Amino acid sequence: MVRTPCCDKTGLKKGAWTPEEDRKLMAYVTRYGCWNWRQLPKFAGLQRCGKSCRLRWLNYLRPNIKRGNYSKEEEETIISLHETLGNRWSAIAAQLPGRTDNEIKNHWHTNLKKRLRNKSGQEAKEMSSDDDLSQNDRNQEKDTEETDISTQDPATSNQIIESPTSTMSPQASSSDISTIENIAATDWDLISDNDFAFLEAYEVPSGNFWTEPFLSDDYFMPDDYMAPLVDPDSPFFDGEISTPFAFIDMEDCNLY
């Protein structure tokens, strides 16, 4: 089967995301959800491929994401899970609230893999030399451990970008409608109504813009996958329930 490209590559931006793009994506997903990643950038006013938007959201912008250094417990969990699951990073990430598969994968490749290699090398040495571990080796081992700890900047250690509801599971309860409003001390503060202004450009005079793309695309969404959340004050609300939605993605997106 011939696979169509995930997006039309022409004219699409690549590389690092700008704060402006982040704001647009965050504003759009927060308000309308990820009803279709492929179509989303078009409606959000982004010159990005849907895949890129999805990745950016899941790995960086999503609320309740834990950033910064890993605790000893987290690292042990990763190591033990990796022993049983292998490189199934998403499965490993599922056991570590707030951590993304990408982040865990990166941490594994940059830290844990080397550390394990050192450790196993050390053990092999110990076995062969029958407890004749040189002082040099001991120092090296110590260095490795110390590096792992000392490289943790206390200022950023356990730095968490998340809402005040961070104590709850990463998949916030769908009933916690206030979650979005409570997201503080993050870029979420930067979202204002003005951030949705750009979306108005997509409105058509008939006022039923938001129904059209869905209808024309044979839009489908299971009933239990979303819950309508209509803001009567929204400039997008046209009086029909079919327009703006808040989506509840049980898998990764919390409430939208």
Add this chain to the structure above:
DNA sequence: AAGTTCCACAACCGCGCGTCT
């Protein structure tokens, strides 16, 4: 101070799977 190397992490890419028509 300048140049080089190393490291961490964000982002991209290709593939596989599930679903729909």
Add this chain to the structure above:
DNA sequence: GAGACGCGCGGTTGTGGAACT
């Protein structure tokens, strides 16, 4: 059953900053 589509996953790459010479 085949094709099209969308999503998620894992591997890999690019890049900016820190560390070192």
